[in-house]
Amino acid sequence: MSRKEVRIGGFGGQGIILAGFILGKAVAIYEKKEAVQTQSYGPEARGGSCLADVIISDEDINYPMGTVPDVLVLMSQDAFNENHDKIADDAILIVDEDLVDASAFRKKNKVFKAPATRIAEELGKKIVANIVMLGFLAAVADVVSHDAMKKAILDSVPKGTEDLNLEAFEKGYEHGKNSVAN
């Protein structure tokens, strides 16, 4: 696989940057590939818009910044409004369907609608929506394996929350597999 770029966007507090970190870790530590993760966000601790970029490649990565994403994951309306048209022609777009109205999206790209936040709420903790989304991403985008992502989640989440996070991941993965099949 040559260079692929994943961009995850949302608002501060959703764990967007942690999601980017976990994806990068899955690739750089648990697969034989290179990864660089960068982020941008405003000065607010919570609520401001934020983006995480993950570059994935079989080769050394010179230029570390995101350019045009091949996989775009958007978890807020602001992130959608600012980013949905900056996308490669063969890229896939994933949105959290309860937080993003994607009707303004006019391109022909494949669009996946993932109820990540709703699934997280059903699990009793809205804050694991980012992990549900990582499960969905692993299932629908050809950038990381199920097992590598699972390992990276396990050693990135706080002690005592492993079971909840794994359940969130598996639910998201399952939902993603079903979306691909349909």
Added chain:
Amino acid sequence: MKAVLTGRHFMLGDIACAEGAMAAGCNFFGGYPITPATETAERMALRLPQVGGHYIQMEDEIGSLAAVLGASCAGAKAMTATSGPGFSLMQENIGLGIVTETPCVIVNVQRGGPSTGLPTLAGQADMMQAKWGSHGDYEAIAYVPNSCQEMFDFTIKAFNTAEKYRQPVFVMADEIIGHMTERVVIPGPKKIKLVSRKRPKGKKNYLPFKPDKDLIPPMALAGEGHAIHVTGLTHDARGYPVIDEETQHEMVTRLIEKIRRNAPKIWEFEEVMTEDADIVVVSYGAASRSAGRAVNIARKEGIKAGLMRLITAWPFPEKRIKELAESAKAFVVPEINMGQISREVERFASGRVLSVTHAGGGMLSPEAVLQKIKEVAK
């Protein structure tokens, strides 16, 4: 908890810098948190108490470096981490560290300036400040990492060089490298080579600023029984102030010569495809990653371009620039400033030197570098 976190990590650049310090045996951090270097301070605040070290948050950056120098005089391996505005405040005590020959490491995760500038966005415009920022004549030593792995590796190098030559050493990182996350491989403690400052042999006839043949005086630690006097004033071998021309000449000449004579041992760089290069791109830090990409694309398009990437900006590897200038038609120097290291290249390259500038606030693009390479190749 261990001082050396042996293993494979996916780690933020600033944190890799802190872990490099831990692996180098750093046991004192005096600092004042500032974006984009805060994560280094935070990590040291967490890690140092785990291994019996000390973290002190000072009232400002002037106090921070004063604390670091004091700790080092008492035998600690000491450091601080800051960014532009803090680096400006540290300049006075950098001079004190130079003249008292006190080893320490000063990390500057560069952001956009001048003044408060761009707290969260990148710059590389403190490169000349690292060379000339404190008043008076002295020679600077500065490492310029371009990856998270190098944030770890070069912080260890900085400690070793500081200990060996007895002077403050800079790690001139930037916001892009400090705030990116990549794989960092930390070796076992036995595989990490550490250098410690030279110490006096015996207690008789010790003069704290009397150098050996290598121009470096052995360093006694405060409180271990030697009569020592440390001052920012021009001083003789006893360390006592002597305000005259001869002593000034002797002291300043030695401080400069101890670095200049050893410069070929200190300077480091890496070359990619320079053997037959018509165009040599000289770059460092974040900008060098765009430079690397531009050189690769240029080669694919049949242009003989090569990359000389600086590992130390100071001392500047002037000898190698002179050698490359014998066969290269031109040098291209991309950096996230308005042309600082490019002036240094000009001093030693007989051919054309073209600067690729960026005012800061973002990454210099590979396209900008490629365009300049193509311009020169015509």
